[in-house]
Amino acid sequence: MTHMRALGFAVWCWLMAVTAQAQEMTPTPPPAPSDAPASATSDVPPPPPADAAPTVPEPPPGYVQASGSVQVSTAGAPAAAPAPSDRQPSDPEARRRFNIWLGLGFGDAVGCGNEDPDSPCAVDGAVALTLAGDFRFYPHFSVGLEASVWGFAVSDQWLGQLDGMQKSADTSMSYLAAFGRWYWFDKGIIDPYVQLGLGFGGMGVTVTNEAGDTYNYSAGGASAQLGLGAEFHVHRAIRLGPQLLMAALFGNQICEKLNDGKQVCRDPEKNDKGEQEGNALAWRFLLVGTIMLGDR
Numbered sequence: 506m507t508h509m510r511a512l513g514f515a516v517w518c519w520l521m522a523v524t525a526q527a528q529e530m531t532p533t534p535p536p537a538p539s540d541a542p543a544s545a546t547s548d549v550p551p552p553p554p555a556d557a558a559p560t561v562p563e564p565p566p567g568y569v570q571a572s573g574s575v576q577v578s579t580a581g582a583p584a585a586a587p588a589p590s591d592r593q594p595s596d597p598e599a600r601r602r603f604n605i606w607l608g609l610g611f612g613d614a615v616g617c618g619n620e621d622p623d624s625p626c627a628v629d630g631a632v633a634l635t636l637a638g639d640f641r642f643y644p645h646f647s648v649g650l651e652a653s654v655w656g657f658a659v660s661d662q663w664l665g666q667l668d669g670m671q672k673s674a675d676t677s678m679s680y681l682a683a684f685g686r687w688y689w690f691d692k693g694i695i696d697p698y699v700q701l702g703l704g705f706g707g708m709g710v711t712v713t714n715e716a717g718d719t720y721n722y723s724a725g726g727a728s729a730q731l732g733l734g735a736e737f738h739v740h741r742a743i744r745l746g747p748q749l750l751m752a753a754l755f756g757n758q759i760c761e762k763l764n765d766g767k768q769v770c771r772d773p774e775k776n777d778k779g780e781q782e783g784n785a786l787a788w789r790f791l792l793v794g795t796i797m798l799g800d801r
Contacts, residue, residue: 601641601742601798601799602640602641602798602799603638603639603641603797603799604639604640604641604647604649604795604796604798605637605638605795605796605798606635606636606637606638606639606793606794606795607636607793607794608633608635608637608748608791608792608793608794609632609634610633610748610790610791610792611630611631611632611633611789611790612631612632612633612787612788612789613628613629613630613631613657613787613788614628614631614655614657614678614785614786614787615751615787615788616786617629627659627660628657628659628660628676629657629659630658631657631658631787632655633654633655633656633790633791634653634654634656635651635653635654635789635791636651636652636653637649637650637651637652637684639684644688645687645688646686646688647685647686648684648685649683649684649685650681650682651681651702651730652679652680652681653679653680653682653789654677654678654679655677655787656675656676656677657676657677657678659674659675659676659712672713672714672715672717673711673712673713674710674711674712675709675710675711675712676708676710676711677708677709678707678708678752678754678785678787679706679708680704680705680706680752680754681704681706682702682703682706682729682730683702683703683704684700684701684702685700685701686698686699686700687699694737694738695736695737695738695746696736696737696738696744696746697733697734697735698734698735699731699733700730700731700732700733700734700748700750701730701731701732702728702730702731702732703727703728703729703730704727704728705725705726705727705728706725706726706727706754707723707726707754707756708723708724708756708785709722709723709724718763718764719763719764720762720763721760721761721762721763721768722759722760722761723759723761724754724758724759724760724773724783724785725756725757725783726758727754727755727757728754728755729752729755730750730751730752730753731751732748732750732751733748733749734746734748734749734750734793735747736793736795742796742797743795743797744794744795744797745792745793745794745795746793746795747791748789748790748791748792749788749789749790750788750791751786751787751788752786752787752788752789753784753786754783754787755784756782756783756784757772757783758771758772758783759772759773759774759782759783
C-alpha cells in the first residue's frame with residue numbers, strides 16, 4: 506500500500522514538470538493594437554517595415570555631384586543656356602558690340618569721263634578710302650559714323666576755267682555720315698549686310714596751269730549712301746570682306762576762286778549742257794577690315 510502511494514506521487518510530480526516545460530516553450534502572442542491615439546509628445550518615429558528599401562538623405566541645396574567629383578553651385582538650380590543674342594566671345598563666330606573698320610579700294614564718278622577737256626567732270630577713276638565705327642545694339646542691326654573720301658584722277662587736258670597747259674589738278678569727293686546696317690544672319694562664317702547712310706558731303710577741284718594761275722572749285726550739301734557688303738570671319742576678333750557702295754552729293758552751294766582773288770559763292774545752276782551744278786554720284790569697291798571690340 507505504501508509502495509502504491511509513492512508511485513502515484515512520483516507520476517504526479519512527473520506530469521507537473523512536463524506541463525511546466527510545455528508552457529515555457531509556447532510563444533506569447535503580441536498584444537492587441539490599442540485604439541488610443543499615440544502620444545503627441547513622443548519623438549520616436551515608428552520602425553520601418555522589414556521589406557522597405559533603405560532611405561538616403563537628400564543633399565542640401567547647392568550640392569551637386571558629377572563624374573565622381575563634388576561641385577558646389579552658387580545657385581539653387583543650374584543656370585539656363587544663354588540665348589543666341591547673349592553669345593560669349595569664346596564663340597569664334599560671334600560678333601561683338603563695338604566695331605572699327607578701315608576700307609581701301611577704287612571707284613569712279615558716274616556720268617563722268619576725261620574724253621571732254623571742257624567737261625566739269627573730267628575724271629577717270631579714283632582711289633577710295635573709308636574709316637568708320639559702329640555699335641551693334643541688336644544681333645541684326647548696328648549704327649555708326651563713317652568718314653570717306655575719293656581721290657580722282659583728272660584728264661591732263663582739263664583746265665577748268667584757266668587757259669594754257671595744265672600743270673597739276675586735284676579732284677576729290679568726301680562725306681561724313683551716320684549710317685545703319687542690317688545683317689541677314691546672327692552668326693556664321695559669312696556675315697552679309699546692307700548699309701544706308703545720310704550726312705554731309707562735298708567735292709573740291711584745284712587746277713594750276715603752266716603760267717602759275719590757279720582755279721579752285723568746291724560744292725557742298727547733303728549726301729546719301731547705299732551699300733552692300735559681306736564680312737568673312739578670319740579671326741575671333743577680325744573680319745574681312747568686300748563692300749560696294751554708291752554715294753550721292755546734292756550740292757546747295759557753289760564756291761569758286763581764281764588765283765588770289767576773292768572766293769565767290771552762289772546757288773547751283775544748270776550748265777550749258779543742262780546738268781545741275783554741285784551734284785555728283787560716285788561709287789566705290791573696297792576691301793574692308795573690321796576689328797571687333799567689347800564683350801559680345
